[in-house]
Amino acid sequence: MTVASNRARRGAPSALVRLVAVVAAVGTVGPAATFGGAAARAEEAAPDKDLKLAKESFEAAQTAFLREEYEKAADEFLNAFEHKPFPAFLFNAAVAFEKAKRLDQAKEYFERYLAIDPGANDAAQVKARIDALTKVLSPPVAPPPPSAPPVAGAPPSAPGAAPGTPPASGGTPTPGAQPPAGAVPPAGAPPAPASPIAPSAIEPPALPVFLTKGLVVIDSKPQGATIYLNDKKSGPFGKTPWQGSLEPKPFRLILESKGFKPEERSITPQSDKLVDIYIALSEEHYLGWIEVTSNAVGAQVFIDRKDIGAIGRTPFTGHLKPGKHTIYVEKQGYVALEKTIEVKPGTATQYNWPLEKSNSGWINVAGRQASGARLIVDGKLGCAAPCRTEVVPGKRKILVEKEGMETYEAELEVQRTTETTLDIQFTPRPPKTRAISTGVTALIILGAGAYVGHLSTQNKDGLDADVKAGLPVDNTDPRFMRGKLEAIGADVLYGFGALVAISFVATLLAHGADSTSVVDQKTLGLAPTLGSDGGGLAAFGRF
């Protein structure tokens, strides 16, 4: 399955590979898949090495973060960013630096976060955070007089907090109780004393807690698929490839792309996880998948046509275009099977067709002269020699034809389980040159006959016209004798030409000595036997 998925991601997949990829994706991130399982499998499914490294770094960072090894966590986040420049990595690094009290670096990475993703959803909060950090990091100033009024514009209390509730001072905020962005220290909080100590070493003021972000990466094949969340009523969420953070709650992910079947997944993002979702979309209504099995393993499988050869052997799997197909399953010793199936797009169907044992005989055309010959049994093409073909037992009319050779003709009694081997000794067919010369001669003679006949007709027509015109034609007019002789001559030429033409036809159809064959019959079979120690099958042969 991993192999199939990887293959699918490497590009240029066949329809088969694409379908397998889809099936793999379905199995990986099924409708009931939770984030964790999905993440693990998604990790496996992610062939992108950088993403994989980024994910490893991300998860290492999260682990370090939970162990409060914030600097290590920050480094791992930055390491992840080097592999994949997702802005969330910078945000998380900034949070880790802040936890590690390296406020200047925290500020720097918050700023880089905004620079890379200025349109981020939390841009305002981050900006307020930067401002807060900036103030914390600014040089200490003289404390205002105690009676000084609060700073104009400063909120009286943290948003979200109950009015009148004093902000916690110097306490650790409860996780999950994230203060609003831009929160500033309370007006009554004592300012940080001026100190030459580096800002990073300074205890930061009490800022609202920023938690690290989880990351969701959604990609598809092909890219550019439209992303919907939960349903399509609220419109597209984005297009693949997409990365970003989502609230840590269950979502229904819908991917759609024109010409491909829509895909749906259930995902549950978490703030400490990188979820990589890759979906190979399958082409809509394209192929169906079949599997053909039989009791005769290795039987030849033909689809729709037999003349182009077998397309495989049982057990056979393959994809077919939708529609009706004729499947032939053949194996020597078995009765050939022919089935018509209906393939529906996007389906996978198994067929198990048992073949019945055959009691046929076989004809084997062999010998040195067999090459190029064709075996015809009862008027139907058997095979192209040298070859062996199965024949229904009984008296069969056998023809073995070969170009330029006399056809071998015989009537054979084909017996069950018997192989009849024909070693054909072809004799050459007489050349056609004599027939051609005879034909040309016939044409010449017939042509001469036609010409002389034409002359005769001319004389006859002339005489007839003269007689009808009343010209003094007498019965001794030389045209009579000439015309008669021409008519007789034409008839003689026609007759002679016809004889030559008949000779031509006979020559054309003439054949040389008959081709012969050495016929050898062998019987092979199995017979049950009983011995003193038990029974069994014994092979026997008759030659």
Next chain:
Amino acid sequence: MRARAAWLACVPLAVAVAVAGCDWRDFDTIQKRTPVLAVGAPSHFGTDDFGRTLLPLSSLPAGATGSRFVVSAAGTDALALVDVDAKGQVGSQNVTSTSFVMDQPITSLAEVAGTNQVLLGAPGGAAGSVYVLTMGATLDVASLDAPTGADRFGLGVAAGKLAGNDAPDFVVVSGADLTVYVDGDAKMAVPAATPGADCPMLVPTALPARDRLRRAVLVAPLAGGAGAQIVVGTPTVEDMGAVAVFNVDATTGVATCAFAYRNADPRFGHALATGDFDADGTPDLLVGSPPSHAFWIRGPLTPASPMLPVALAAGAGELGSAVAAADIDGKAGDEAVVGNPDATVGDAMLAGEVRIVGGKLLDKELPVLRRRDPGADDVFGIDVSALPFCVSGCGTPAAVTKRLVVVGSATHALIDFLLAGGGVDPRTH
């Protein structure tokens, strides 16, 4: 299988050959209805000696239709009887007889009207012979006794009612004399009275051999009376040719010269024929005067009757060597048919042609008759005759007969069926 395929392939071939083949019998069909029927020589005749002497017969054997004519050869003693049936089919039989003198050609012929006899003149040899052919159940030949000292006896023969009883009388003309056999009796030879200078009778031996084969003689009632006259043509070498008219004593049979027509043409009188050219009901006399002319003399003949020229376009050859009268155009009056056997047609020398002149004054020449495919030495027109062709009622007084033109050549007798009275073919195809 292959053998069957080969045979199956032969079927369309055979069909194709049968369809594409030519039927020579189509030519036979056309040949039976050609406008001109050329009758070739039977055996006994040389290949170029058939058609030079023709004699159409007016009577047919009982039950026969069509026509019959006699043909003799000029170079041998061959004689044939040719029958043409109503469909134009030709049958011929050779006439042989022990009476015939071997190698003595029969060059003059005459039908004995009202009988089944033909006079055959064979003037060759030492004195010449005349035979009488009787066409009954068998063909019988008898000889006439020649007068003592006759010269070229049988050079011309004719028959007609002249003297004696009702039987036809025979007229035999030799090189210089005329003899009448009263009632056709071979023993009753009556020499003519010496004709004298007004009626020259001597045919000079200096004439070309072809002109000495026969001489023109006919018996016809040309003088206007009930009796018939003998008309004899006498061509010469250099002198004026003559046509003499003899009257015959009805009792004794002695022929006496009445008058003669003379013409500057030396060969005036080489051929004679009678016909009613001007359609006045009286027979007229047509005289051939080769090599360039023909004349006609309107009947009844008198010494003063003018010799009218037949309006013929000038032509080289032997124009006028044969003449005949026949109704060609179907209108009243006969047309003069004039042969010119030596005419050159196209590139064919001696191919021959026949001129036909109509009109009451014989002044309207009709299209010239030539062979469709003339050959050199055909001498088409060496003899011309009017051939009776019986269409129906043959052998009875109600017989319907067309008078066709038959033209002799060196090898064939050519019967033109479309020249019969307006171009209607009388054959029943």
